[in-house]
Amino acid sequence: MNRATTHRVRLGLAGLGRMGQLHAANLAGRVPSAKLVRVVDADEDVARAAADRLGVQWSTSFDDLLADPELEGVVVATPTPSHAELVARAAAAGKHVFCEKPIANDVEATVRAIEATTEAGVKLQVGFHRRFDPDYAAATARIKAGELGDVYLFRTSLRDKQSPSIHYIAASGGFFVDVTIHDLDTARWLVGEIDEVTAFGAALSDPAFAEIGDVDNAVVALRFATGALGVIDNSRTAGYGYECSTEVMGSKATVRIGHHRRSHTQWLTPGSASVDWVDDFTERYPQAYVLELEDFAAAVRDDRPPAVTGEDALAALTLARACDRSMREGRTVRLSHEQTATEIAYAGREVDRARVR
Ligand SMILES: NC(=O)c1ccc[n+]([C@@H]2O[C@H](COP(=O)([O-])OP(=O)(O)OC[C@H]3O[C@@H](n4cnc5c(N)ncnc54)[C@H](O)[C@@H]3O)[C@@H](O)[C@H]2O)c1
Numbered sequence: 001m002n003r004a005t006t007h008r009v010r011l012g013l014a015g016l017g018r019m020g021q022l023h024a025a026n027l028a029g030r031v032p033s034a035k036l037v038r039v040v041d042a043d044e045d046v047a048r049a050a051a052d053r054l055g056v057q058w059s060t061s062f063d064d065l066l067a068d069p070e071l072e073g074v075v076v077a078t079p080t081p082s083h084a085e086l087v088a089r090a091a092a093a094g095k096h097v098f099c100e101k102p103i104a105n106d107v108e109a110t111v112r113a114i115e116a117t118t119e120a121g122v123k124l125q126v127g128f129h130r131r132f133d134p135d136y137a138a139a140t141a142r143i144k145a146g147e148l149g150d151v152y153l154f155r156t157s158l159r160d161k162q163s164p165s166i167h168y169i170a171a172s173g174g175f176f177v178d179v180t181i182h183d184l185d186t187a188r189w190l191v192g193e194i195d196e197v198t199a200f201g202a203a204l205s206d207p208a209f210a211e212i213g214d215v216d217n218a219v220v221a222l223r224f225a226t227g228a229l230g231v232i233d234n235s236r237t238a239g240y241g242y243e244c245s246t247e248v249m250g251s252k253a254t255v256r257i258g259h260h261r262r263s264h265t266q267w268l269t270p271g272s273a274s275v276d277w278v279d280d281f282t283e284r285y286p287q288a289y290v291l292e293l294e295d296f297a298a299a300v301r302d303d304r305p306p307a308v309t310g311e312d313a314l315a316a317l318t319l320a321r322a323c324d325r326s327m328r329e330g331r332t333v334r335l336s337h338e339q340t341a342t343e344i345a346y347a348g349r350e351v352d353r354a355r356v357r
Contacts, residue, residue, distance in 0.1 A: 009297040012038040012065035012095075014086060015078030016050045018164070019100055019127075022282055022289055023075050028054040030290045033297035040065055042078075062086060066093035073123075073300050075293070076100060079171050080178070084109040087124065088116035098296045100127040102181055102320070103313045105173030110317055114310035125296045125306035126313040128185045130244070132291035139248070139255045140190055149252030154191050154222065154230035156183045156246040157258075159238035161279055163216060166208045175201060175215045175234070176323040183232045184323075185308075185316040187222060190248055191230065196223035198332040199323040205237040220323050225337075241277035242284055260284065 011034050013024050020041070027036035038057045041047040051058030059065070065074055066089060073096035076086050084104040090097045097117060103110045103126060117124040130136050142148065158179060163169065172178035176199065187194060201215030209216045216237050222230030245258025260278050267274045278284045292308070299306045315337070322333040 005301075007033075007301050008035040009033055009072050009300045010035050010037050010070055011073050011075055011098075011297065012036075012040065012068065012071050013075040013077065014040040014062055014065060015076065015082075015100075016041040016043075016046050017077070017079075020075075020077035021050065023077055023293065024050055024054060026290045026293055027075070028056070031293045031297060033294055033301055037071060038065055038068060062089065066090060066095060072096060073098065073296070075296075079168075080105060080173055081171050084113040087113040091116040091120035091122050091124075094120060094122060096123040096296075096300045098125045098127065098293065099313075101313065102126075102173060102177055102317050103310065104317075105177055107314070107318060107321065110310075110314050114314060117310065123296075123299055123306050124310045125292070125299065126308050126310065127292065128182065128308045128312065128316070129285055129288040129292050130182060130186055131189060131288075131308055132295065133285055133288040134291075135257050135259065136186070136190075136246070136288075139246075139257050143190055143248060143250075143255065147253055148248060148250035148255060151191050151224070151226065151228040151248055151250045153249040154187055154224070154228060154247070155232075155249075156186060156230075157233050157243055158183050159233075159235040159243040160281075161238055161241050163205070163236040166206075166212065169209070169214055169236075170212050173320075174213075174324055175218055175236075176220075176320040176327075177317065179234050179236070180218065180220060180232060180323055181316045181320045183220075183234065184319040185312060186246060187224075187230055187232070188312070188315060188319075190246070191224050191226070191228055193225040193337050194222050194230075194319055194335065195225050196332050196334050197221070197319060197322050197326050199326040201327045215327070218323075218327070220326075242280045244281075244284055 027034050036056050039050050040059050040062055044060050047058040074090045076083055076099040083099050087097050087099050103113050198221040201218040203209035203215050205216050217235045220232040247256045262276050295307050322335055326333040
């Protein structure tokens with residue numbers, strides 16, 4: 001077999017929390033094109049325990065990852081406020097980067113991080129895992145092939161069973177930047193560019209959300225550039241389980257995406273039938289989280305562009321910030337965007353020319 005297709009890209013991982021532990025476990029055995037060699041966490045006990053479990057080297061210093069000359073790329077799964085700096089440092093050290101979403105909480109830092117990777121000539125992929133979910137990917141392929149016809153309506157729900165800690169929320173960039181950003185990326189991917197957002201939010205489950213100026217439930221109305229309409233509903237506090245479901249209605253067909261079951265059994269008892277329901281994103285998307293890292297490693301190995309780019313992250317962040325502004329100012333926010341031969345830009349270097357009216 002060709003060495004180029006058997007080469008396993010040597011990766012390090014920073015941040016071993018909810019997301020990093022999942023990525024590390026995947027990289028240590030389920031991602032054929034990658035080899036995890038080092039992990040880093042600010043907490044020494046966490047780093048050592050993960051390294052022992054996974055049989056890799058550990059450190060509390062990101063510099064130790066960057067100093068390894070054999071390391072080809074890094075996976076950044078630290079808290080959001082640290083991403084942009086770590087991406088830029090990794091790029092300066094010549095390492096390719098997979099960064100969890102969002103790259104940063106604000107547009108300027110996102111642009112600086114993207115520019116750092118462009119200048120260094122390294123690849124940057126962002127963790128919009130839904131793009132690698134087999135159900136979403138199959139639906140998107142059929143929409144893009146024209147099977148749905150003209151899109152009239154887009155509807156999507158992303159609901160967590162229970163909220164992460166208020167400590168996490170406080171550093172997350174706010175509800176739209178942390179949660180809705182996934183749906184905004186999905187909307188762009190399935191339907192196309194977005195011209196208008198109108199957002200409503202409320203802190204309903206716990207006064208702690210309002211105390212830090214955030215919300216725990218939200219609804220966003222969208223108007224796409226094609227004229228199609230969309231609705232996003234999001235919750236941190238669904239209670240019954242984790243839900244991520246999407247519907248796109250078109251002139252020729254309607255597609256519904258969303259399975260939420262661990263098993264395919266139904267319990268039938270007098271007067272009722274019940275099915276099980278997933279608890280969180282790790283149960284809903286086991287394949288997507290593996291496939292996004294496999295695609296990143298393959299992009300590095302084969303020297304091709306990643307499937308989800310920094311520009312995708314910038315576009316979704318700009319839309320998320322617009323949602324936040326819409327909610328706080330109580331009005332619709334219009335966005336302009338520019339299509340170039342290779343990318344769509346809402347903000348940033350190209351974005352200087354874009355306006356949020
Ligand atoms: N794609 C998804 O579905 C998804 C889901 C959850 C979280 N995320 C993203 O993943 C990122 C991490 O979220 P989380 O929930 O895993 O956070 P977390 O708080 O559970 O874990 C963060 C970890 O990073 C460590 N850390 C902090 N600063 C560090 C540094 N400078 N260097 C090394 N380690 C450091 C902490 O000790 C902790 O172990 C966030 O950006 C979040 O938006 C993505």
